[in-house]
Amino acid sequence: MAEKKPRFDTISVKGGYSREDQLKYCTMAPPLIQSAVFPYESAEWAADLYSYKIEGFAYGRINNPTNDILEKRMALLEGAEAGLATSSGMAATFMAAHHLLEVGDEIVCPNRVYGGTYELFHTSMPRMGVKTNWVPEPDKIESWQRTITPKTKLIHVESPSNPNLFVADIPALAALARSKGIPLMVDNTICSPALQRPIEMGADIVVHSATKYISGNATSLSGILVGKKEFVDHVRHVGFRNMGPTISPFNAWLCLLGLESLSLRMQKHSDNAMTIAKFLEKHPKVESVSYPGLSSHPQHEVAKRQMSAYSSMLSFNVKGGLDAARRVINNLRIAVHTTHLGSSQTVAIQPAATTHWQLGPEARAKGGIPDNMIRYSAGIEDAQDLIEDLDNALRSA
Numbered sequence: 142m143a144e145k146k147p148r149f150d151t152i153s154v155k156g157g158y159s160r161e162d163q164l165k166y167c168t169m170a171p172p173l174i175q176s177a178v179f180p181y182e183s184a185e186w187a188a189d190l191y192s193y194k195i196e197g198f199a200y201g202r203i204n205n206p207t208n209d210i211l212e213k214r215m216a217l218l219e220g221a222e223a224g225l226a227t228s229s230g231m232a233a234t235f236m237a238a239h240h241l242l243e244v245g246d247e248i249v250c251p252n253r254v255y256g257g258t259y260e261l262f263h264t265s266m267p268r269m270g271v272k273t274n275w276v277p278e279p280d281k282i283e284s285w286q287r288t289i290t291p292k293t294k295l296i297h298v299e300s301p302s303n304p305n306l307f308v309a310d311i312p313a314l315a316a317l318a319r320s321k322g323i324p325l326m327v328d329n330t331i332c333s334p335a336l337q338r339p340i341e342m343g344a345d346i347v348v349h350s351a352t353k354y355i356s357g358n359a360t361s362l363s364g365i366l367v368g369k370k371e372f373v374d375h376v377r378h379v380g381f382r383n384m385g386p387t388i389s390p391f392n393a394w395l396c397l398l399g400l401e402s403l404s405l406r407m408q409k410h411s412d413n414a415m416t417i418a419k420f421l422e423k424h425p426k427v428e429s430v431s432y433p434g435l436s437s438h439p440q441h442e443v444a445k446r447q448m449s450a451y452s453s454m455l456s457f458n459v460k461g462g463l464d465a466a467r468r469v470i471n472n473l474r475i476a477v478h479t480t481h482l483g484s485s486q487t488v489a490i491q492p493a494a495t496t497h498w499q500l501g502p503e504a505r506a507k508g509g510i511p512d513n514m515i516r517y518s519a520g521i522e523d524a525q526d527l528i529e530d531l532d533n534a535l536r537s538a
């Protein structure tokens with residue numbers, strides 16, 4: 142009888158760590174192999190390892206048995222051939238881009254991205270001779286089409302985007318990218334593979350800030366990229382060897398523990414965020430709410446097609462401008478005021494004054510980040526407690 146393929150929730154708990162591995166390491170949970178180096182079997186074995194004739198653990202900068210389990214588990218969850226864990230989400234995006242781009246190449250990307258990604262493409266990549274062309278109307282596929290040039294070697298999209306929740310039509314973008322022979326990279330941080338699987342929609346590479354939902358409780362800075370084995374191997378063997386953006390085994394281990402409850406958390410995050418978005422939509426002190434699960438969201442139909450739930454993150458604009466939004470932030474008592482999303486605890490922040498400050502007013506205006514916007518990531522606490530916390534804070538607006 143053919144062996145049955147495990148389903149998503151089984152992979153979350155067991156993927157990449159087989160029954161044989163459990164017996165070998167004598168642990169039910171994946172082991173934390175806190176080692177920078179690994180003894181070699183023989184001179185011949187080492188020579189084969191270093192010339193890539195066999196797979197194995199050569200040096201902690203390149204791979205590690207704990208990291209390996211996380212990489213395999215994430216690749217399985219995303220439906221990709223291979224994965225590579227990185228020291229942060231930014232490292233994942235940078236390493237993938239660095240592998241694909243050379244001096245004179247161009248990236249196509251909407252300005253609806255996390256501030257760090259915007260800055261990477263806007264200020265760091267040009268120092269390496271790579272330019273970014275920003276898609277002016279990312280909700281229209283023609284706008285992407287017009288932005289692509291013969292020099293475009295990477296299309297990057299974050300969906301939904303941080304902080305304004307733009308939702309890109311991933312299958313349409315994948316079809317466009319394929320027709321032009323350009324790889325499509327999707328930042329799937331906000332959904333995690335529990336809610337959205339871009340590879341199945343035609344994307345070539347998926348990156349994550351695993352710092353968020355994957356680890357789940359704001360304990361470990363971490364990232365992951367997944368894609369074709371040939372691509373991932375190359376990033377590992379060249380990029381990791383030469384630049385070293387490796388995740389620590391301890392952080393990889395924390396991510397593995399986090400993955401065990403990913404589906405459960407994503408459902409509760411999504412239920413809480415939906416309840417809160419509906420509450421805020423009716424609140425007299427709130428100008429507008431952006432949440433892909435609301436029918437008022439401009440890409441709600443796209444979100445419905447490609448996401449199985451709408452995740453924790455929403456943003457809302459407070460009536461009364463910057464100062465009113467500041468007062469709301471200062472009066473939240475359950476939501477933690479910090480730059481994070483996707484943790485079990487609810488967090489809130491004012492992006493224009495913090496995460497997206499570096500962009501400057503013009504880029505923020507173009508990217509749809511007004512001063513009175515609050516980004517809110519609903520945790521897995523009781524929804525009614527969160528509503529009362531928000532209601533109380535909004536009284537001060």
Ligand SMILES: Cc1ncc(COP(=O)(O)O)c(C=O)c1O
Binds near residue numbers: 255257303331363364
């Ligand atoms: C969507 C998205 N991508 C990438 C990153 C960068 O991840 P990290 O902070 O793990 O480097 C973030 C950080 O907030 C993010 O929100």
